[in-house]
Amino acid sequence: MDYQQVGGLFRATLVPHLQQAAEQQLQAHLEAEKFIPCLLQVVMGADLDMPVRQSGSIYLKNTIMKYWKAQEEDEKRFTVANSDKELMRENIVEAIIQAPDIIRSQLVLCLKHMLRSDFPNPWSSIVDKINVYLNRDEKECWLGALFVLYQLVKKYEFKKAEDRAIIDRPMQHFLPLLHTRCRSLVPDASFMSAVIQKQILKTFFSLVQFTFPLHLFSNANFISWVDLFLTILQREIPQEVNKMDEDSRSGSPWWKCKKWAMQCLCRIFERYGSHVVEKQYKKFAEFYSKTFAVPVMEALLRLMEQQRLGVWIAPRVLQQTFSYIGKAIGSAPSWKLLKPHIQVLIQEIIFPLMCHNDEDESLWTDDPYEYIRIKYDVYEEFVSPVSAAVIVVHQAAKKRKDVLKPLMGFCQAILTQSPGQIDPRKKDGVLHIIGTVADVLMEKSMYCNQIEGLLEVFVLPEFQSPYGFLRSRACWVAHYFSKVEFTNAELLARLLNATRVCLTQDKDIPVKVEAAIALQFLLEHQESGHDFIESHVTDVVRAILDVIRETENDDLTGSLEQIIRLFSIQVTPYATDLTRQLCQTCFQLLDVNNDTTDDDACKSMTAIGLLSSLQTLLVAVQNNPHIMEIIEQDCGNLCAVILQHGVLDVYEEAFVILSQLTLNSISPFMWQLFPLLYQCFCDDGFDYFVDMVPAVHNFITIDPPAFLSNPANMQTVYDMCTKILENENCGEDAQSHACKVLEVMVLQCKDTVSQLLPRIIKTVLERVTKTVKMKLCRSMCLQVVIAALYVNPIGVIEVLEKLTMPPTGEPVCSQFFSQWFKQADCVRGVHNRKIGILGLVSVLGRCAGPLPAYLAACAHEIVPAFLALFSGLEKAYQTKASVDSEDDAVEEAEEEDLEIEEDELESDEDDYDEDDAAYVENLAKMARIWDSFPKQLTPFVFFLFSSFRQVVI
Numbered sequence: 001m002d003y004q005q006v007g008g009l010f011r012a013t014l015v016p017h018l019q020q021a022a023e024q025q026l027q028a029h030l031e032a033e034k035f036i037p038c039l040l041q042v043v044m045g046a047d048l049d050m051p052v053r054q055s056g057s058i059y060l061k062n063t064i065m066k067y068w069k070a071q072e073e074d075e076k077r078f079t080v081a082n083s084d085k086e087l088m089r090e091n092i093v094e095a096i097i098q099a100p101d102i103i104r105s106q107l108v109l110c111l112k113h114m115l116r117s118d119f120p121n122p123w124s125s126i127v128d129k130i131n132v133y134l135n136r137d138e139k140e141c142w143l144g145a146l147f148v149l150y151q152l153v154k155k156y157e158f159k160k161a162e163d164r165a166i167i168d169r170p171m172q173h174f175l176p177l178l179h180t181r182c183r184s185l186v187p188d189a190s191f192m193s194a195v196i197q198k199q200i201l202k203t204f205f206s207l208v209q210f211t212f213p214l215h216l217f218s219n220a221n222f223i224s225w226v227d228l229f230l231t232i233l234q235r236e237i238p239q240e241v242n243k244m245d246e247d248s249r250s251g252s253p254w255w256k257c258k259k260w261a262m263q264c265l266c267r268i269f270e271r272y273g274s275h276v277v278e279k280q281y282k283k284f285a286e287f288y289s290k291t292f293a294v295p296v297m298e299a300l301l302r303l304m305e306q307q308r309l310g311v312w313i314a315p316r317v318l319q320q321t322f323s324y325i326g327k328a329i330g331s332a333p334s335w336k337l338l339k340p341h342i343q344v345l346i347q348e349i350i351f352p353l354m355c356h357n358d359e360d361e362s363l364w365t366d367d368p369y370e371y372i373r374i375k376y377d378v379y380e381e382f383v384s385p386v387s388a389a390v391i392v393v394h395q396a397a398k399k400r401k402d403v404l405k406p407l408m409g410f411c412q413a414i415l416t417q418s419p420g421q422i423d424p425r426k427k428d429g430v431l432h433i434i435g436t437v438a439d440v441l442m443e444k445s446m447y448c449n450q451i452e453g454l455l456e457v458f459v460l461p462e463f464q465s466p467y468g469f470l471r472s473r474a475c476w477v478a479h480y481f482s483k484v485e486f487t488n489a490e491l492l493a494r495l496l497n498a499t500r501v502c503l504t505q506d507k508d509i510p511v512k513v514e515a516a517i518a519l520q521f522l523l524e525h526q527e528s529g530h531d532f533i534e535s536h537v538t539d540v541v542r543a544i545l546d547v548i549r550e551t552e553n554d555d556l557t558g559s560l561e562q563i564i565r566l567f568s569i570q571v572t573p574y575a576t577d578l579t580r581q582l583c584q585t586c587f588q589l590l591d592v593n594n595d596t597t598d599d600d601a602c603k604s605m606t607a608i609g610l611l612s613s614l615q616t617l618l619v620a621v622q623n624n625p626h627i628m629e630i631i632e633q634d635c636g637n638l639c640a641v642i643l644q645h646g647v648l649d650v651y652e653e654a655f656v657i658l659s660q661l662t663l664n665s666i667s668p669f670m671w672q673l674f675p676l677l678y679q680c681f682c683d684d685g686f687d688y689f690v691d692m693v694p695a696v697h698n699f700i701t702i703d704p705p706a707f708l709s710n711p712a713n714m715q716t717v718y719d720m721c722t723k724i725l726e727n728e729n730c731g732e733d734a735q736s737h738a739c740k741v742l743e744v745m746v747l748q749c750k751d752t753v754s755q756l757l758p759r760i761i762k763t764v765l766e767r768v769t770k771t772v773k774m775k776l777c778r779s780m781c782l783q784v785v786i787a788a789l790y791v792n793p794i795g796v797i798e799v800l801e802k803l804t805m806p807p808t809g810e811p812v813c814s815q816f817f818s819q820w821f822k823q824a825d826c827v828r829g830v831h832n833r834k835i836g837i838l839g840l841v842s843v844l845g846r847c848a849g850p851l852p853a854y855l856a857a858c859a860h861e862i863v864p865a866f867l868a869l870f871s872g873l874e875k876a877y878q879t880k881a882s883v884d885s886e887d888d889a890v891e892e893a894e895e896e897d898l899e900i901e902e903d904e905l906e907s908d909e910d911d912y913d914e915d916d917a918a919y920v921e922n923l924a925k926m927a928r929i930w931d932s933f934p935k936q937l938t939p940f941v942f943f944l945f946s947s948f949r950q951v952v953i
Contacts, residue, residue, distance in 0.1 A: 003041035007048045010055045026059065031078050036063065037087040043103055044095050050102070057106035064088075064110045069117040089118065093129050097144025104147065112151045119152065120166050126152070127170045134177055139192050142181060146199040149174065153206045161211045168213050175216060178203065183228055189238050194253035197232065201260035205267060212272045214284060219291075226268075226292055229261040230299045246312070255314040262320035265296060270327045293333035300324060301341055308349050315385050322350075322388035329395045342396055342403060346433075347410050350389040354436075355429030356469045364469060368509045372551050373602075375510070390436050397437040404440060407433065408447070415458050424467045431459070431473045438480040451484050456491055463498035468508035475502055475511065479518035482525045493532045496522055500536055504543040512547045513556065520559035523566055530566060537563065537570045545581050548610065552589060552602060557609020561616050568620030575621045579631040582614045583638045590647055604649040611653035618660040625665070632661050636673055643673075643680040651680075651688045659694035666703045674699050678716045681723075686734075689724055693737045696720070700741070700748050708752050717745055718756055725767045732777040739764060739780035743787045747835075750791045757788055758799045765803065765812060768819075775826055782820055783832055786839040793842045801854070813854040821861035825868040830880070833873040840866065 006029070012022035029035050042048065042056040063080075070079045080088075092114065096107050119126065126148065133145035156167040182200045185193040204225070207213070217225075241252050249255055272281045273288030300321050307313050313321075325345075328334035338345075363371040374380055381387040396403045411430045414422065434441075434454070441447040455478070462474035478499055486492040499522060502515035519540070522529060533540065544560045547553070564571050564578075571578060589607040614635065621627045635657055641647075642654040658677070662670055677692060696717060700707055707713050721738035724730045742760055746753055753760075764781040772778045788796045803812040827833050843855075844862070851859055 003038050003045060006035075006038050007042045007045060007052055007056070010042060010052045010059070011049070013055055014051055030063070030067075033081055034084060034087070036060070036080055036084040037091070039063065040088065040091060040095060043107070044098065050100075053103055054106075057103050061106045061109050065113050068113055085114075085118070088114065089123050089126070093126065093133070093144070093148050096147055097133060097141055104144075108147050108151060111148060112154070115151055115155055119155065130170075131173070134174070134181070139196060143192070143196050143199065146196065146203065150199060150203045150206065153203055157206045158210045161213070164211065164213065167207075168216060171207060171213070172216055176221065179221070179224060179228065183224075186228075186231055186235065191253065194257055198253050198256045198260055201229075201232070201257060201264060205260060205264050208264070208267060208272075212268070212281065212284070214280075219287060223291065226265070226296070229265050230295065232257050232261040233265075234299055234302065242312070249312070250314045250316065255317065259314060259316045259320065262317055262324070266320050266324045266327075269296070269324060274327055275331050289331065289333050293328075293331060294337055296324070297328060297334050297337045301338070304341075304345060304349055308344070316383060318385040319383055319388045322385060322392050326388065326391040326395050329392070330399055335400065339400070342400070343406055343410075346393055346396065346407060350393060351410075351429050351433065353386050353389050354393075354432040355425045356473075357425070360469065364508075364510060369551055372510055372513055372553060376513070376553055376555050390432075393433060393436050394440070397440045404437065404444070404447075407437070408441075424465070424470055427462075428469055428473050431462070431470075431477050435473075435477040435480040438477075439483075442481070442484060451481060452486065452488055452491055455481060455484075455495065456488075460491075460494060460498060463502060468506075468511055471502055471506060471508070472511045472514045475499055475514035475518040479514070479521050482518070482521035486526065486528075489528065492526060492529050496526075496529045496532045500533060500540060503547075504536075504539050509547065509550060512543065513551060513553060516544050516547060516556050516559040520562045523562060534567060534570055537567045538574055541571065541574070541578060542581070545578075545585060548606065549585050549588060552606045554602065554605040554609045557606060557613055561609070561613040564613055564616045564620060571617065572621055572624065572627065575617060575624075575627050576630050578617060579614065579634050582610055582617070583634045586610050586614075586638055587641070590642070590645075590650070607650055608653055611650055611657065615653070615656055615660060618657065622660070622663065628661070628664070629667065632667060633669060635661055636669060640673060640676060643676050646680075646684055648684065648688075652691045655688065655691040655695055659698055662695060662698035662702060664702070666699065666706060671699075671706060674713065675716070678720060681720055686724070686727065686730060689720070689730070689734050690737050692720075693741060696741055697744060700745050704748055708749060714745065714749060714753065714756060717741060718760065722759075722763050725763055728770075732772065732774045735767065736774070736777045736780045739777075739784050743780075743784045743835075746784065746787045746791055754792055754795060757792060757795060761785055761788060761796060761799050762803060765816070776828070779823060779826055779828070779832075782816075782823065783827075783835065785816065786820065787835050790835060790839040790842045793839075793846055797843070797854075811854075814857050817854055818858040818861065821858055821865040824865035825872070827869060827872060830873065830876045833869050833876065836869045837866070837873070840869075 006026075009022045009026050012018040013026075039056055039060040043053050043060055045053060067078055067080050068085070071077055088110075092107065092111055096104055096111065099107055115123070115126075130145045130149050130152070133141040134149075136142070153167060153171070156164050178200045182197050185197050235258075237254050241249055241254050244252065269288065269292075271277070273285050273292070275285070275289070277285045303313065303317075303321055307318065325338065328338065360371070363374070393407075397407060411433055414426055414430045441451060459474050459477050462470045465471050465474070478495055496519070499515050499518050502511050503519060506512055506515065519533075523533065541560065541563055544556055544563065548556050548560070586607050589603045589610070591603075618628075618631075618635070621631070639654045639658050639661075642650055647654075658673065677695065681689065681692065699713070700717065721742050724734050724738040742764065746757070746760065761784070764784045768778060768781045772781075785796065785800075797813065800813040800816055801811065804810060824836065827836050840862070850856070855862070
C-alpha cells in the first residue's frame with residue numbers, strides 16, 4: 001500500500017467536510033496486510049506535512065493499543081498480523097531515534113504497548129539494538145535508545161525481585177555505560193546534553209523505585225552513581241535558564257536533571273538506606289549510612305543555604321530536599337550534621353514558606369475556589385514544598401530533643417509583639433507551625449497545661465481578624481487542637497461558637513471550608529461541646545450543604561455526615577428538607593446530561609460523600625415510617641437516575657440506599673425500581689451484583705405477597721442468579737451470594753417456587769461440578785438444594801433422580817447425599833445448620849420402610865452428619881450468647897474464613913421463631929439420644945425424626 005495514498009487520507013481527515021469519508025476509508029484498510037507498517041511510513045515521511053504525520057502517529061498509537069494483542073474474550077476480533085508485527089518491531093526503535101519530539105511521544109506509547117506483550121518473547125533482540133545505538137557516537141542515537149530502554153525498565157518497575165531477572169541481566173551491562181555517558185555530559189551545558197542526562201536519571205530511578213537490585217551494584221560503582229547525583233545537584237544552572245520565567249525554569253531539562261537526581265537520592269535513602277529498612281537491605285543501609293550520610297546532607301545544606309540567600313530553586317527540587325531531610329532526622333549520622341542548623345533551617349527557610357504569601361493572596365482574591373482545590377488536593381501534598389517542609393518541622397519537634405523549646409520561643413517572640421508591629425502573614429506562619437506540632441505539645445507536660453491559654457490569647461481573637469487568611473488559620477488551629485482535654489468549659493463554648501459563626505456567616509468561602517472541617521473534629525473529640533451546637537444544627541447543616549454545592553469539596557461530606565450522626569434527633573424534624581437538599585446537590589454534581597469533564601473524578605468523590613451522608617440520615621429516621629414515606633420519593637428518584645444513566649462511580653452507594661429504603665416496608669413507588677435493578681444488572685451491573693444483593697433480598701422477604709403478585713419477579717431473580725453462576729468471570733464470592741439469594745427465594749416462596757425448582761437445582765449442581773476454589777461456594781450451592789428439600793422433598797428428590805453427572809452419566813442423587821453428609825461439619829452459621837437439620841429430617845421423615853437406594857449407600861454417614869450439625873449449632877448459640885446478638889458478629893467470632901455477610905443475607909431467619917435456649921436444649925437431648933443408635937437406622941428412628949421436625953417447625 002502506497003504511503004502517499006494513506007498520507008492523503010490523513011490529510012483529508014483534517015478537512016471537516018472530508019473527514020468522515022477519509023476515516024471510513026482508513027477503517028476499511030485497517031485489516032489489510034502491511035497497513036500498520038505503512039502507517040509508520042506516513043509518520044516518518046519527511047516529505048509530508050507535520051499535521052499529517054502527527055495525525056498518523058495518533059492513529060498508529062490507537063491502532064496498536066487496540067489491536068496488537070489478541071483478546072481472549074473475543075478471539076474473532078481483528079489482531080495485527082504477525083508479519084506486520086515483525087516489520088514494526090524491526091523499525092520502531094529507529095523511528096523513535098529519528099522522529100521529532102511531537103511525533104516521538106506517540107511512538108514511545110506504541111513501543112510501550114508492544115513491549116508489554118512481546119518482550120522478552122519474541123522480541124528479545126531489542127536489547128541488542130539498544131546496545132548498538134548507545135555505543136554510537138551520535139547523541140541523537142543515545143537519546144532515542146534511552147527512551148526505548150526507559151520503557152523496557154518501566155515494564156518491570158513494580159515487579160518483585162524474583163520476577164526481574166529478565167531486566168537485571170541487560171542492566172548489568174547498561175548501567176556502567178549509562179554512568180559513563182552521563183558523567184561525560186555533565187560539563188556540557190547544551191540542551192541535548194541536559195535532556196539525555198535527565199533520561200538516564202529517570203531510567204535509574206525506575207530501576208530502583210520498588211526493588212533495589214543489590215547484585216547490580218558493587219560498593220565502588222554505587223559510590224560513583226551517588227557522586228554523579230551530587231555533582232548534578234550542585235551544578236550551576238546556565239544563565240540563559242535563570243532569565244526565564246519561573247514556570248519555564250521548572251520545566252527546563254537542567255532543573256529536571258536536579259529533580260531526578262534528588263528523587264534518586266530520596267528513594268534510595270528512604271527505602272533502602274535509612275535506619276528502618278527491610279531485612280535484605282540492612283547491610284546496604286549500614287554501608288549507605290557510613291558512606292553517604294555526611295556528604296549528601298552537606299550537599300543538601302548547601303542547597304538550603306542558597307534558598308536562605310534568595311537564590312531561586314525549583315519547587316520540586318525543594319520538595320525532594322525537604323523530604324530527604326525529614327527522613328534523615330531519624331538517622332543519627334545525618335542528625336549529627338543537621339542538628340546545629342535545624343533552627344536556622346526552620347526559622348529562616350521553612351518558616352517563610354509556611355506563611356501566607358503573595359501567590360496565596362492573589363489566588364484567594366481572584367479565584368478562591370481554585371485556592372480551596374489546591375489546598376485540599378491530596379496529590380498536591382506529594383509535590384508541594386510546603387507539605388514537605390511541614391513534615392521536617394513535625395519530625396524534628398517530635399523525634400529530637402532541644403528542638404521544640406527554641407521553636408516555641410521563636411513563635412512566642414512573634415506572637416507577643418505589639419499589635420501594630422506584628423506582620424499578619426508572619427502570625428499566620430507562626431500559627432501554622434503551632435498547629436503542625438499540636439500533637440507534640442499535647443503530649444509534653446511542659447506545654448499541655450498552657451494550650452488552653454494559647455488558644456484563648458492567640459487563636460480566639462483571630463476568628464474576628466480582618467484578614468480572611470487569619471480567620472481560616474484560626475479554624476485550622478482549632479481543628480488540630482480538637483483533642484485537647486478542656487478544663488475551661490467556657491473556652492470550649494467560645495471556640496465552638498466562633499467556629500460555627502465562621503461557617504455560617506463568614507463572607508470568604510475558604511474560611512467556611514476550614515470552619516466546617518474544624519467543627520467536625522471538635523464535635524468528634526469534645527462530647528461536652530455538643531450542647532453548644534445543638535440549637536444551631538439546622539443552620540450548620542444548611543451552611544455545610546451550601547459550601548459543598550459551591551466548592552464540590554469532598555472533605556466536607558465527612559463534616560455533614562458527622563453532624564447528622566451526632567444530632568440525629570435534632571435533624572429528624574428537618575429530614576425532609578435535608579434529604580431534598582442532599583439529593584439536589586447530588587444531581588448537580590453528577591450532572592448526567594453533560595459530557596465528561598476533567599473535574600468528574602472530584603465531583604464523583606464529593607457525590608459519594610453526600611450519598612454516605614444520605615445513608616446516615618436514613619439510618620437516623622429508619623424507625624419513623626411517616627418521614628421515610630415522604631423522603632423515599634427523592635431518594636428513590638436519585639437512585640433511579642444513577643442507575644438509568646449508568647453512573648458507575650456511585651453504584652455501591654445507590655444500592656445501599658435502595659436497601660435502606662426497602663428495609664422495613666416496600667411502597668408501590670419502590671416496586672417500580674425493582675425492574676430497574678434487573679436492567680442495570682444486565683447492562684453493566686455484573687460487577688456490582690454483590691452490592692445489589694441486600695436490596696434484592698429485601699424485595700423478596702419484606703413483602704412476599706407483593707413479590708409473588710407478579711410472576712416475572714421470581715423469574716427476574718432466577719435469571720440474575722443464573723447469569724452469575726454460569727459466568728466464570730464473576731468470581732466465587734458473587735456466586736456464593738447468588739446461591740444465598742436463590743435459597744432465600746426458595747424458603748420464602750415455598751409453594752409458588754415449585755415450578756422453578758428443577759431449573760434452580762440443575763443450575764447450582766452444574767456449578768458444583770465445575771472447579772470450586774472456595775469451600776464456601778460449594779457449601780452455598782448445596783445449601784440451595786437442602787433448602788429445596790426442606791420445602792418440597794418429594795419433588796426435589798424426583799429432580800435429583802433424573803439428573804446425571806457429566807461426563808460419566810452417574811446419577812446425581814446418591815452423589816449429592818453423600819457429598820452433603822461428608823460436608824456437614826463444614827456448614828457455617830446458625831441459619832445454615834438449622835436448614836441442614838430441617839432438610840435432613842424432611843427427607844428421612846418420608847421414608848416409611850427400608851432406606852431408598854440413594855440413602856442406603858451412605859446410611860453410615862447420616863448420624864454423624866446429624867451430630868455435626870447439632871454440635872455446631874449448639875456452639876453457634878453459645879458464641880452468640882457470649883459475644884453478641886448480631887449474626888455477623890457471631891459468624892466473625894466463630895469463623896475466620898467467612899466471606900459473605902450473614903447479617904445482610906439471613907433476614908429470612910425471622911421466618912423461624914424458635915426460642916433459642918429451648919431449641920438448643922432440645923437439640924442437645926436429641927443428639928444424646930441419637931448418639932446411642934447404631935449406624936444402620938431403624939424405622940423407630942425415622943419416627944423420632946418426624947417428631948423432631950414437628951417440634952422445630
